[in-house]
Amino acid sequence: MKRQQTLAGTGTLLLFMLRRDRITVPVWMLSIILLVLATLASFESLYPTEEARQDMAATMLNPAAIALTGPGFYLEDYTIGAMISHQMIGMTGIATGLMSIILVIRHTRKEEETGRVELVRASVTGRHAHTTAALLLVLGVNVVLALLLALGMGGMGIDSVTWEGSFLFAASLASVGIVFASIAIVLAQLTEHARGATGLGVGILVAAYGLRAAGDIGNGSLSWLSPIGWAQQTSAYVDNMWSPLLLSAGLSVLLVAIAYPLSSRRDVGAGMVRPRRGRSEASKALTSPIGLAFRLQRTNLLVWSFAMLLIGMSYGSFIGEAENMMDAMDDALNNMLPETGNALFADSIAGMFMTVTAIIASIPALQTVLRLRTEEKEGRIDMLLSGAVSRTRLLGSYFILAFIYCVALMFMAGLGMGIAGSQSMNDSGYLPDLIIAGLNFVPALWVGIGLAAALIGWFPRAAASSWLITIYSFIAVYLGGILQLPEWMMRLSPFHFVPRLPADAFEWPPLLGLTAVALLLAIAGWSGFRQRDLNG
Known part of the structure; x- marks a missing residue:
């Protein structure tokens, strides 16, 4: 009876959550x-012969490619099935993990933060109803996603894309989503704010991908510390090993078992980790809009800056492996790269690593400027603007903070990659080169901020669409060369125009052009924000 009371109303809440996500979930x-299906179809048309596929496998025998895709055992017999597993489990695993984190936090911690859970709990609703309904929702979404994906892949009729491999591939992706849903439900108990829980969840997701990359390149044991690594260790379409999914299932059950007791030991709306008590008097910095904007996001800014340093160091430590990998490549690959010496090859890998790092940095950069929209929706901007603060000053504060933050993020990424890269290459000159290479991407990040600003100004309800520039850029960088995307599609990403230092020569015109585009978008956003009603 007691269990029934704690779960009372779960079914009704689940239906309500489905109603709220009737558009979001299908889009995801x-x-x-x-x-996945488009990539699979393109692989079949681009690499129709075994020789073409093995040539492609030869090009993947380098640290940069392995870090971006997956472990090297897929490359031994590079069929279409092995190719799709090798190159897509990691990337789509990030997507399913991110989807699960967002959905869980949206229906748990976010609901508590806004006070809606307290209102619902005043009725006949159990303590664990929201948690259970959110978990059932995300579990169902991942299961349905896996079934549809498996049926779609198996039904394409490609020889090496077997039904067993298709179901294992899809189950691997679902396992990543379920693990990160379980992580998110624990974070929802620990933190008091949705943005903190989401930020920590995304940080753990990035760390899991980094552990997988580090393990696949160097110490293989690190891959077994990552849920994404477990998904790739299933070796779908190659050995079809289901056993790694037991690790995902076990971790998910353990995390859920931890979350429920934590939920019982805290008050509604509160987190297990209490926020640090503030000062009795506000500092002078809080009297300015930019000081307040920084204070609201200080923890997120510091955590992400440190994370970019670690990401840069993890990638930089493998730059020196380029020389060894170059020596180990067969004659076929050497013939494909006739003008590439060891140093130039390492520079190219460093440029690719820095591009991926810059795309990751766009996540916290966009969070910074989109926080203004969050403050507006929750009604806190009205109080600021009712005083002596103008809209121009308020919006400008978030713009300036985001622009400066981009510089700090890429400096930390370049510093980390430069420290580790100079040691792995035994060349101290790599440190300043990679710091400059990181700062080189700042204008591309500014374009994303400018787009978010323009949407906030003119189409505030569509402000979240600014994330598409990050998603598309990742796909273009990740799959652009493999899928042989046309030039016009590659140019849709601002990161495409940035010279990849230190392999390429430094060029001012593209950076100035990106900066001009960012400023024009920001000015457009400022113009719209001044004219429109709040909460539009």
Whole structure:
């Protein structure tokens, strides 16, 4: 009876959550399914012969490619099935993990933060109803996604894309989503704010991908510390090993078992980790809009800056492996790269690593400027603007903070990659080179901020669409060369125009052009924000 009381209303809440996500969930699912199926179809047309596929496998025998894709055992017999598993489990695993984190936090911690859970709990609703309904929702979404994806892949009729491999591939992706849903439900108990829980969840997701990359390149044991690594260790379409999924299932059960007791030991709206008590008097910095904007995001800014340093160091430590990998490549690959010496090859890898790092840095950069929209929706901007603060000053504060933050993020990434890269290459000159290479991407990040500003100014309800520039850029960098995307599609990403230092020569015109575009978008956003009603 007691269990029934704690779960009372779960079914009703689940139906309500489905009603709220009737657009969001299908968009997530269709995006992931169409991306995988389109990539699979393109692989079949681009690499129709075994010789073409093995030549492609030869090009993947380098640290940069392995870090971006997956472990090297897929390359031994590079069939279409092995190719799709090798190159897509990691990327789509990030997508399913991110989807699960967002959905869980949206229906748990976010609901508590806004006070809606307290209102619902005043009725006949159990303590664990929201948690259970959110878990059932995300579990169902991942299971349905896996079934549709498996049926789609198996039904394409490609010889090496077997039904067993298709179901294992899809189950691997679902396992990543379920693990990160379980992580998110624990974070929802620990933190008091949705943005903190989401930030920590995304940080753990990035760390899991980094552990997988480090393990696949160097110490293989690190891959077994990552849920994404477990998904790739299933070796779908190659050995079809289901046993790694037991690790995902076990971790998910353990995390859920931890979350429920934590939920019982805290008050509604509160977190297990209490926020640090503030000063009795506000500092002078809080009297200015930019000081307040920084204070609201200080923890997120510091955590992400440190994370970019670690990401840069993890990638930089493998730059020196380029020389060894170059020596180990067969004659076929050497013939494909006739003008590439060891140093130039390492520079190219460093440029690719820095591009991926810059795309990751766009996540916290966009969070910074989109926080203004969050403050507006929750009604806190009205109080600021009712005083002596103008809209121009308020919006400008968030713009300036985001622009400066981009510089700090890429400096930390370049510093980390430069420290580790100079040691792995035994060349101290790599430190300043990679710091400059990181700062080189700042204008591309500014374009994303400018787009978010323009949407906040003119189409505030569509402000979240600014994330598409990050998602598309990742796909273009990740799959652009493999899928042989046309030039016009590559140019849709601002990161495409940035010279990849230190392999390429430094050029001012593209950076100035990106900066001009960012400023024009920011000015457009400022113009719209001044004219429109709040909460528009």
